[in-house]
Amino acid sequence: DKTIVYVCKECGTxxxxxxxxxxxxxxxxxxxxxxxxxxxxxxxxxxxDELMSGHIDVRLSVKEET
Structure with a gap:
């Protein structure tokens, strides 16, 4: 049930x-x-997606793997 989403490096959206x-x-x-x-x-x-449709700002913090 995994999926890949692509996150903006600038803001995390x-x-x-x-x-x-x-x-x-x-x-x-x-x-x-x-x-x-x-x-x-x-x-x-x-x-x-549900949070974003309710105009709730969601930002994800993605770090590089080491």
Whole structure:
């Protein structure tokens, strides 16, 4: 039940992939950004989506693996 979400390196928001430009777009930064992949459960992704749909600002902190 794992899924990969792509998080903006600048602000920690889940990004969207724009198929026309082949770039990730951050709704918070309002621009194309560099992203970091995050492996999480699909249930947690749905929960974050529900929070965001209720206008609750969700920022994820992603660190490099060592």
């Amino acid at each position: 889940i990004t969207f992939f724009n198929q026309k430009t082949n770039e990730f777009f951050c709704p918070r930064c309002q621009s194309s950004v560099e992203v970091k992949p995050l492996i999480t459960s699909y249930a947690s992704k749905l929960f974050i």
